[in-house]
Amino acid sequence: MSEPILQVQNLTMDFGGIRALNKLDITVHSGEIAALIGPNGAGKTTFFNCVTGIYKPTAGDVFLTPGKGEKPVSIKGLKPNIVTGKGLSRTFQNIRLFPKMTVLENVMIGRHCRTKTFILGAIFRPPRARREEREILLHSYRLLEKVGLAAFANDFAENLSYGAQRRLEIARALATEPHLLLLDEPAAGMNPQETEDLNALIREIAAEGLAVLLIEHDMKLVMSLSQRIFVVDYGSKIAEGTPKEIRSNPAVIKAYLGE
Amino acid sequence: MITAKDIRRILLVSGWFMILTLPILGMRVDPLSDNILWRLKNVMWVGLGTVVLQSLPHLWHLYLYLQAGMIRLWHHLMGTPPHKIVEKTAHRDSLINRVITNPRQRAILCAVVLTLTIIYPQVVNEYQINIMIMAFLYIMLGLGLNIVVGMAGLLDLGFVAFYAVGAYTYALLNLHYGINFWMALPLGGIFAGIFGLLLGFPILRLRGDYLAIVTLGFGEIIRVILENWIELTHGVAGIVNIPGPTFFGLGLTPSQKILYLYYLMVLFVVITIFVVNRLQDSRLGRAWLALREDEIACQAMGIDKRRTKLAAFSLGAFWAGIAGVVFAAQNRSVYPVSFSFLESAMILSIVVLGGMGSIVGVILGALILILLPEYLRELSQYRMLFFGAILVLMMIFRPQGLISVVRRKYDIDSIKAEEKEGGA
Numbered sequence: 001m002s003e004p005i006l007q008v009q010n011l012t013m014d015f016g017g018i019r020a021l022n023k024l025d026i027t028v029h030s031g032e033i034a035a036l037i038g039p040n041g042a043g044k045t046t047f048f049n050c051v052t053g054i055y056k057p058t059a060g061d062v063f064l065t066p067g068k069g070e071k072p073v074s075i076k077g078l079k080p081n082i083v084t085g086k087g088l089s090r091t092f093q094n095i096r097l098f099p100k101m102t103v104l105e106n107v108m109i110g111r112h113c114r115t116k117t118f119i120l121g122a123i124f125r126p127p128r129a130r131r132e133e134r135e136i137l138l139h140s141y142r143l144l145e146k147v148g149l150a151a152f153a154n155d156f157a158e159n160l161s162y163g164a165q166r167r168l169e170i171a172r173a174l175a176t177e178p179h180l181l182l183l184d185e186p187a188a189g190m191n192p193q194e195t196e197d198l199n200a201l202i203r204e205i206a207a208e209g210l211a212v213l214l215i216e217h218d219m220k221l222v223m224s225l226s227q228r229i230f231v232v233d234y235g236s237k238i239a240e241g242t243p244k245e246i247r248s249n250p251a252v253i254k255a256y257l258g259e
Numbered sequence: 260m261i262t263a264k265d266i267r268r269i270l271l272v273s274g275w276f277m278i279l280t281l282p283i284l285g286m287r288v289d290p291l292s293d294n295i296l297w298r299l300k301n302v303m304w305v306g307l308g309t310v311v312l313q314s315l316p317h318l319w320h321l322y323l324y325l326q327a328g329m330i331r332l333w334h335h336l337m338g339t340p341p342h343k344i345v346e347k348t349a350h351r352d353s354l355i356n357r358v359i360t361n362p363r364q365r366a367i368l369c370a371v372v373l374t375l376t377i378i379y380p381q382v383v384n385e386y387q388i389n390i391m392i393m394a395f396l397y398i399m400l401g402l403g404l405n406i407v408v409g410m411a412g413l414l415d416l417g418f419v420a421f422y423a424v425g426a427y428t429y430a431l432l433n434l435h436y437g438i439n440f441w442m443a444l445p446l447g448g449i450f451a452g453i454f455g456l457l458l459g460f461p462i463l464r465l466r467g468d469y470l471a472i473v474t475l476g477f478g479e480i481i482r483v484i485l486e487n488w489i490e491l492t493h494g495v496a497g498i499v500n501i502p503g504p505t506f507f508g509l510g511l512t513p514s515q516k517i518l519y520l521y522y523l524m525v526l527f528v529v530i531t532i533f534v535v536n537r538l539q540d541s542r543l544g545r546a547w548l549a550l551r552e553d554e555i556a557c558q559a560m561g562i563d564k565r566r567t568k569l570a571a572f573s574l575g576a577f578w579a580g581i582a583g584v585v586f587a588a589q590n591r592s593v594y595p596v597s598f599s600f601l602e603s604a605m606i607l608s609i610v611v612l613g614g615m616g617s618i619v620g621v622i623l624g625a626l627i628l629i630l631l632p633e634y635l636r637e638l639s640q641y642r643m644l645f646f647g648a649i650l651v652l653m654m655i656f657r658p659q660g661l662i663s664v665v666r667r668k669y670d671i672d673s674i675k676a677e678e679k680e681g682g683a
Contacts, residue, residue, distance in 0.1 A: 052559060054558075079558070079563075080555075080559045081562055081563050081564070084561035089560075089561075090559055096555065097553075097556070098548065098549050098552035098556070098557075099552060100548070100552060100664075100666075101545070101548055101549065101552060102666050102667075102668070104669055105545055105548075105666060109546070109557070109562070110560050110561070111542075112542060112545075112546055113560070113561025113562070114561075115542055117542045118542075119538075119543060119570055121542075122537055122543050122544065123534050123538065125537065129541075132542075133541070133542070134677070137669060137674060138674065141669075141671075141675075153669065154666075154668040156666075172560060173560075175560075176560060176561050
C-alpha cells in the first residue's frame with residue numbers, strides 16, 4: 001500500500017459537554033479516493049473543520065504529508081491558511097464562494113497561498129509581479145476549463161447554477177495545489193446528470209495523483225468512487241473497509257436503518 | 260399600484276404620527292397664564308406630511324407603470340416589436356461603467372477630466388478654488404476609507420483619527436523641529452499607518468457591528484487626547500501658524516500659494532487613484548474582496564486574515580495621514596474640533612453614497628457631498644435638511660451607491676492565445 005498522506009489519531013472534539021468526535025482514527029493514503037459517511041449529525045463536517053484548522057480539536061493529533069517523499073508533519077491547531085499552504089484543501093457543505101467576485105477571480109483567490117506579491121509589488125508592478133499575475137490568470141483559467149466553467153469566467157459567482165457553484169468550489173480548492181482534497185457533500189443538490197459529471201471529475205482529479213476524501217450522502221456515488229469508506233456515528237468510527245465490506249457490515253446497517 | 264389596503268395603512272400611520280407628536284407639537288403651556296394653548300394646525304401639517312411621504316414610493320411605482328405603458332403604446336403606434344426595448348433595459352450596465360471598462364473611452368474620459376481640472380482655477384475665483392481643494396482632500400480620504408470599508412469590508416467609524424494623526428504630525432513636527440511640508444508628508448502618512456497597525460491588532464477578531472463600535476471609540480479617544488493633552492497639543496486652542504507647502508524655497512504670493520496647493524492636490528488625487536486602481540486588481544486587492552465576502556472560506560483558501568486586514572487598515576490610514584498633512588498646510592492651523600465623529604460619518608457617507616469599492620463612485624460622492632452644501636449656502640438653514648433628504652432618498656432608491664462596482668473582465672481570447680504560446 002502506498003504511503004499515508006493524512007493520519008488522524010485519536011481525534012476528539014468537545015463542544016461544551018457534547019462530544020462531537022470521539023477518538024477518531026482515520027488514515028488516507030496518497031492517490032486514493034476515500035469516503036466518510038454516516039447519518040446526519042454524526043460529526044463528519046466537524047471532522048473536516050478539525051482537520052483544516054477551523055476548529056481546534058480537544059485531543060488527538062493530525063499529521064499531513066506535505067509532498068511526495070516528505071515526512072508527515074503535525075497540522076493540529078494550525079491556522080486554516082497554514083494548513084492550506086501545506087497542501088490540504090477543501091470545499092464546503094453549504095457553498096461558500098465569494099458571490100460578488102467573478103468566477104475567474106474566485107479561482108484566482110485559490111492561487112493566493114502559492115504567490116507572493118504584496119503592497120509594493122501591487123503598486124509598482126515589477127516584472128516579477130507581472131509574471132506572477134499572468135501565472136495566476138493562466139493557471140486559474142486552465143482549472144476553469146477543467147471543471148467546464150470557462151464560458152462563465154467573467155460572470156459573478158452568485159449567478160451560477162447550484163451544480164456549477166459546487167464545481168467552482170472544487171476548482172478553487174484545486175488552485176491551492178493540494179495533495180489531499182476534502183470534499184464536503186459535493187453532489188448535494190445536483191441532478192443525476194450533474195452527479196455523473198462530478199463522478200468523472202473526481203476520478204480525473206484522483207488520476208492526477210491527488211488523494212480525495214469526500215463526505216457524501218449519495219450512496220451510489222460513494223460506492224462507485226471510493227476505494228475505502230469510513231463510517232462514523234455519534235462521533236465514533238463504527239466501520240472501515242471497501243465498499244463491499246461496508247455494504248454488508250451489520251453495524252453500518254444498524255446505524256442507517258435502526259433496529 | 261396603490262390599493263385600498265395601502266391607503267388604509269397610510270392613513271393609520273399618519274394618525275399614529277399625529278397622536279405621537281400631539282404633546283410636542285400640538286400643545287404648549289403658556290407660562291404667563293398657565294393655560295394650555297392648542298396648536299392643532301401643526302398636527303395637521305404633520306399628518307399631511309406623513310401622508311405625502313408615504314405615498315412617494317407608490318407614486319414612484321405608478322410612474323414606472325405609466326412609463327412602461329407609454330413605451331408599449333409608442334411601439335404599438337410605431338409598429339416596432341416591443342421585445343427590443345426589453346432587451347435594452349435588461350442589459351443595463353450603467354453608462355459610466357461601460358466607459359471605464361473600455362480602455363480607449365476611459366483614456367479619453369481621464370484626459371477630459373484632467374484638462375478640466377487644470378483649467379478650472381483659471382476661470383474661477385479663490386473662494387471656488389479653496390472649495391475645490393477641500394473636495395480633493397475628501398476624495399483622498401474617501402479613497403483611503405474605500406480600501407478599508409469598500410474593499411476589505413471592515414466598517415471603520417473612526418477613520419478621522421488617522422486624519423488627525425497626520426495633521427498633528429505636521430503641526431507638531433513643524434512647531435518643535437521646524438520640519439517643512441515635504442518632509443512631513445511621508446512622515447504623517449507613516450505615523451498614521453503605524454496607528455492603523457496599532458488599532459488593527461486588537462480588532463483582528465472583530466467583525467461588523469463590534470468592529471464599528473471599537474473604531475468609533477478609537478476615533479473619539481484620539482480626539483479627546485488632542486483636546487486634553489494640553490502640554491503637547493495645546494488643547495482646544497489648537498496649533499496655529501503652520502506654514503503652507505514650499506515651492507523650491509521660492510516666495511509665493513498668497514494667491515499663487517492657493518493655486519500651487521490646488522495643483523498639488525490634483526497631483527495627489529491622481530496618485531491616489533493610480534495606486535488604488537492598481538491595488539484593486541492585484542493579488543492583495545482580490546484577497547480584500549474575498550475577506551469581505553466570506554472570512555472563513557477566505558482563510559480556508561490560504562489567505563492570511565491577519566496580514567490582509569492589517570494591510571488594509573494601515574494603507575487606508577496612510578492615505579488619511581497624508582490628507583491630514585495637506586489639511587494642516589491648507590488651513591494653516593489645526594484644532595481638535597476639526598476631527599469630530601461628524602467627519603468620520605461624512606467620509607463614510609462619501610464612500611457609501613458613491614458606491615462601495617468603486618473609485619469613480621467615491622470621487623463623485625466626494626464632489627457631491629462637499630460641493631453641494633457649499634453651493635446650497637443660499638438656502639441657509641434649509642441646506643442641511645436638503646442634504647439629509649438626499650442621503651435618505653439615495654439609500655432608498657439606489658442602495659448600491661451612485662456607481663455600482665464592476666469587477667475586471669479578463670479577455671478570454673487573449674488568455675487562450677497566451678496559453679497556447681506558453682504550451683508550445
